[in-house]
Amino acid sequence: DAGVIQSPRHEVTEMGQEVTLRCKPISGHNSLFWYRQTMMRGLELLIYFNNNVPIDDSGMPEDRFSAKMPNASFSTLKIQPSEPRDSAVYFCASSLPGTGDGEQFFGPGTRLTVL
Amino acid sequence: DAKTTQPTSMDCAEGRAANLPCNHSTISGNEYVYWYRQIHSQGPQYIIHGLKNNETNEMASLIITEDRKSSTLILPHATLRDTAVYYCIVRTSGTYKYIFGTGTRLKVLA
Numbered sequence: 001d002a003g004v005i006q007s008p009r010h011e012v013t014e015m016g017q018e019v020t021l022r023c024k025p026i027s028g029h030n031s032l033f034w035y036r037q038t039m040m041r042g043l044e045l046l047i048y049f050n051n052n053v054p055i056d057d058s059g060m061p062e063d064r065f066s067a068k069m070p071n072a073s074f075s076t077l078k079i080q081p082s083e084p085r086d087s088a089v090y091f092c093a094s095s096l097p098g099t100g101d102g103e104q105f106f107g108p109g110t111r112l113t114v115l
Numbered sequence: 116d117a118k119t120t121q122p123t124s125m126d127c128a129e130g131r132a133a134n135l136p137c138n139h140s141t142i143s144g145n146e147y148v149y150w151y152r153q154i155h156s157q158g159p160q161y162i163i164h165g166l167k168n169n170e171t172n173e174m175a176s177l178i179i180t181e182d183r184k185s186s187t188l189i190l191p192h193a194t195l196r197d198t199a200v201y202y203c204i205v206r207t208s209g210t211y212k213y214i215f216g217t218g219t220r221l222k223v224l225a
Binding site for chain 1: 149159160213214215216
């Protein structure tokens with residue numbers, strides 16, 4: 001298995017531009033998570049999907065952020081318009097059916113720099 | 116807020132056991148202790164988890180005190196590749212949410 005796949009791995013953009021981050025979870029996993037990691041705030045959960053449905057988006061910073069999961073094998077995190085303070089590493093993770101006690105498998109992350 | 120307290124950093128000699136402590140004094144009966152690590156620039160990686168009993172797998176051992184208020188992750192023979200930030204997380208059974216604290220930065224020295 002290829003693990004969780006994220007693209008792009010690096011993104012540099014200018015303030016005000018739209019940014020779209022992509023994630024392909026591990027096949028058969030029905031829970032998907034988007035995290036953001038910064039030096040100041042550490043690793044934070046942004047949103048959680050179960051069976052393609054957003055369950056908890058309380059970590060999404062503001063309306064500029066949106067996430068979708070149109071099917072079980074693909075999710076996007078969009079920032080529009082982007083701001084310099086959005087610069088961070090964004091991780092996608094997935095886990096097996098049932099939120100019980102399962103581990104989360106993290107992707108390699110997307111390093112976003114907003115100039 | 117994270118429910119765990121860990122030392123900021125530790126060093127360990129290569130080939131020796133690395134013992135990483137974690138305090139979770141407010142843990143409740145249905146909360147598990149999880150350990151993840153993050154090697155520089157990579158996504159966090161699951162290591163082990165437990166509820167009450169000590170656990171062992173191919174990567175590490177987890178020792179949980181009888182009162183469950185603290186635990187220790189043991190890497191039996193640390194290698195340079197074990198240099199990473201180690202996160203101790205308390206998670207309620209049946210929930211999805213991890214709250215990552217600041218972790219312990221372990222440096223394995225040659």
